[in-house]
Amino acid sequence: MADSPVTVPTDADPLAFVDAVPHAVRRRDAHTLLELFGRVTGERPVMWGPSIVGFGSYHYRYASGREGDAPAAGFSPRSTATTLYFPYGFDGYDDELAALGPHRLGASCLYVKDLATVDLAVLESLVSRAYAQVTSS
Template sequence: MAELKTKETNASVRDFLNQIDDAQKKADSKLLLKMMQTVTGNKPKMWGDSIVGFGKYTYQYASGRTGDWMQTGFSPRKTNLSIYIMCGFEDFQSELKKLGKYKTGASCLYIKSLKEVNLEILTLLVKKSVEKMRKKYPQKSDSKKQ
């Protein structure tokens, strides 16, 4: 079975954020960094070469195969900021109605700029998502040292 390509690395989050050319995307990324670090209590870690992640959990497929992934995180992509809400959005419909301008994927929230969303609602959404992930995957999720 293929191995997951995106893994936690020791690359510098600061260096990654500082190389972002777009000034607004860089400012938004630094704000997301502070917010997610506060919400999770975890230090940021690079996942692959373009995702800043917080916390970690171990999942297991029915086949027995396991892997590690971040509890939440973000990636400043070319057209959007991708914010990882790992538990999905099913339980967050009331928050999404108040959030502002966004699109969603299975577990990604796509926004063009933090100016287009309600930051209090975004913070609440990240907080609730992390709480849900920690409840579902308590083994590594509780560590503040990640």
């Protein structure tokens, strides 16, 4: 995982954040993800910084020596797509990603424009595997 900006948990209300998302599709999808991530992780949502809804946490240490804490699972409803975070990337996820539906990938981010166009069971499996990987190491 590449170095990323430091994000810390806040006392902001995740539901209020989601309710205030201006884009109707991103807002609807964020409500769906609140439920999906909560069910998969068994964790309550926490705002990390101003725009990431996180579930659980893990400690990371980069080869550069930088270290910190980050959400073990999380998402952010951005203006052009909803970003789902996969801290360890996507190695070994080829079959599930092929079955997911329309999406784009970054090094550790999955971008989805509309959850109505993806297979939510596949998405749930992806989130579950990634969360288990992060929390077991």
